[in-house]
Amino acid sequence: MSALVAKDLCxxxxxxxxxxxxxxxxxxxVDAGRLTLIAGPxxxxxxxxxxxxxxxxxxxxxxxxxxxxxxFRGDRHARDRFRLQHxxxxxxxxxxxxxxxxxxxxxxxxxxxxxxxxxxxxxGRAALDEVGLSDRMHLLPAELSGGEK
Amino acid sequence: MIPLARKTLVHEWRxxxxxxxxxxxxxxxxxxxxxxxxxxxxxxxVYITASDADLWVGYPGTQSIELGRPIAPRARTALxxxxxxxxxxxxxxxxxxxxxxAGTGGVSVFVSGxxxxxxxxxxxxxxxxxxxxxxxxxxxxxxxxxxxxxLGVPIGGQALINGDLVRIVGVASGIRALGGVNVVASLDxxxxxxxxxxxxxxxxxxxxxxPGANAAAVAARIDAHAxxxxxxxxxxxxxxxxxxxxxxxxxxxxxxxxxxxxxxxxAIITSQTLMGAIAGSVREYATLHALGVSLGSLRRVVLEQAxxxxxxxxxxxxxxxxxxxxxxxxxxxPVELNLPAWIACAALVMGIALVSGAAAVRxxxxxxxxxxxx
Numbered sequence: 001m002s003a004l005v006a007k008d009l010c011x012x013x014x015x016x017x018x019x020x021x022x023x024x025x026x027x028x029x030v031d032a033g034r035l036t037l038i039a040g041p042x043x044x045x046x047x048x049x050x051x052x053x054x055x056x057x058x059x060x061x062x063x064x065x066x067x068x069x070x071x072f073r074g075d076r077h078a079r080d081r082f083r084l085q086h087x088x089x090x091x092x093x094x095x096x097x098x099x100x101x102x103x104x105x106x107x108x109x110x111x112x113x114x115x116x117x118x119x120x121x122x123x124g125r126a127a128l129d130e131v132g133l134s135d136r137m138h139l140l141p142a143e144l145s146g147g148e149k
Numbered sequence: 150m151i152p153l154a155r156k157t158l159v160h161e162w163r164x165x166x167x168x169x170x171x172x173x174x175x176x177x178x179x180x181x182x183x184x185x186x187x188x189x190x191x192x193x194x195v196y197i198t199a200s201d202a203d204l205w206v207g208y209p210g211t212q213s214i215e216l217g218r219p220i221a222p223r224a225r226t227a228l229x230x231x232x233x234x235x236x237x238x239x240x241x242x243x244x245x246x247x248x249x250x251a252g253t254g255g256v257s258v259f260v261s262g263x264x265x266x267x268x269x270x271x272x273x274x275x276x277x278x279x280x281x282x283x284x285x286x287x288x289x290x291x292x293x294x295x296x297x298x299x300l301g302v303p304i305g306g307q308a309l310i311n312g313d314l315v316r317i318v319g320v321a322s323g324i325r326a327l328g329g330v331n332v333v334a335s336l337d338x339x340x341x342x343x344x345x346x347x348x349x350x351x352x353x354x355x356x357x358x359x360p361g362a363n364a365a366a367v368a369a370r371i372d373a374h375a376x377x378x379x380x381x382x383x384x385x386x387x388x389x390x391x392x393x394x395x396x397x398x399x400x401x402x403x404x405x406x407x408x409x410x411x412x413x414x415x416a417i418i419t420s421q422t423l424m425g426a427i428a429g430s431v432r433e434y435a436t437l438h439a440l441g442v443s444l445g446s447l448r449r450v451v452l453e454q455a456x457x458x459x460x461x462x463x464x465x466x467x468x469x470x471x472x473x474x475x476x477x478x479x480x481x482x483p484v485e486l487n488l489p490a491w492i493a494c495a496a497l498v499m500g501i502a503l504v505s506g507a508a509a510v511r512x513x514x515x516x517x518x519x520x521x522x523x
Contacts, residue, residue, distance in 0.1 A: 084441025095436040099160030111150040
């Protein structure tokens with residue numbers, strides 16, 4: 001069973017008078033429980049594909065079915081909700097909140113999901129413990145090493 | 150819930166400081182402008198606001214004290230006959246031409262003839278009983294200490310008003326007029342200086358009510374049977390004078406126009422700085438949006454930040470303004486702290502802060518969260 005299916009994705013950008021087609025009828029399916037890598041040269045559209053697959057960006061054409069839900073059939077709020085419930089991002093630039101400790105960074109999205117403070121803290125501690133950051137959970141991003149971020 | 154807005158503000162206060170300062174100073178501008186407007190135009194009603202009379206009776210339609218005309222003495226009888234009135238006092242208003250020593254030329258003065266009794270109502274807030282008593286001396290006058298240089302005469306010095314010799318027996322603070330110089334004298338002195346009516350009629354009668362009497366009701370009762378005079382409560386007469394000077398004179402409209410310009414400049418500077426500060430966090434907001442936090446929740450975070458900036462800036466602005474008002478008072482600059490006007494100014498500044506925050510959120514809507522993946 002595929003967790004994520006993309007069909008005939010098309011996406012292009014206009015820069016000045018130039019129109020660049022980045023994705024031309026791309027289809028793919030990603031299975032649950034597997035590590036899937038997307039590789040390619042710079043500028044070939046990897047980031048564009050990821051942002052479409054995660055519902056951050058609407059493609060010019062094509063559809064994305066994630067966990068049996070058509071991401072671009074619903075409205076913006078539905079996609080926001082889907083991301084909140086089901087997706088995680090590790091950005092190249094980390095994009096951590098400078099004012100929050102490691103534990104608070106983990107607790108923040110849980111709060112938006114409606115998890116109460118105590119439960120969020122327990123889950124945050126458990127998650128950080130799992131990746132060996134228990135003794136770092138009260139440090140700010142500026143005090144963490146690149147790997148720890 | 151992690152208080153992201155507050156934690157970010159505290160942690161990155163340096164980035165938000167310019168916005169806070171912009172709010173503080175546009176608040177300062179607005180508050181001082183309001184204090185000046187009410188100080189300058191409040192001076193036109195100083196006779197009313199510095200006195201503890203409850204009721205004023207004058208010529209019908211009088212818009213401001215200095216426009217008063219003599220009224221018939223029967224107004225006094227009418228006041229005394231009303232069951233709600235405890236005491237009546239005449240108030241003479243005489244236009245005068247002040248001739249001091251050579252070098253100051255003529256100065257237009259307004260002579261207020263008041264009761265010299267210790268419990269006199271007119272100027273009860275600015276004159277001590279001793280000063281009042283000193284006016285019993287014929288042709289003795291009291292002026293505002295800030296007007297002395299203009300009059301060219303020191304305390305104890307003499308000058309001519311309408312051709313009669315008067316002597317300055319003291320100075321008070323807070324009786325400066327807008328269009329000329331206020332000179333306070335006894336009723337007898339004022340009558341002697343009055344070349345028009347010869348002192349037989351005065352322009353105003355003021356009255357104090359009996360405890361429990363309603364000023365507006367008594368004024369309406371007096372008005373109902375009035376011929377050749379009209380009654381106002383002191384607050385409505387003061388408001389009449391201030392509104393007349395604000396809206397019916399060139400000086401008033403000029404100052405109000407300036408206040409409008411101050412507001413627009415303050416609004417633009419505050420909103421631009423605030424939007425800049427929030428735009429500086431656009432990457433963090435885009436991250437939240439990528440995580441699935443709705444734009445509505447983001448708007449709350451941004452508005453909370455804007456509100457904190459507004460509140461902190463306003464507190465700083467109010468403290469600065471209070472300091473400046475103290476300084477202005479020391480220098481006899483006409484400033485007045487009008488609470489409703491200040492609340493309105495504070496609401497305006499908070500409004501500007503929140504609208505700028507909302508505008509910054511709109512900019513965020515167009516920011517591409519996909520940018521974060523690059």
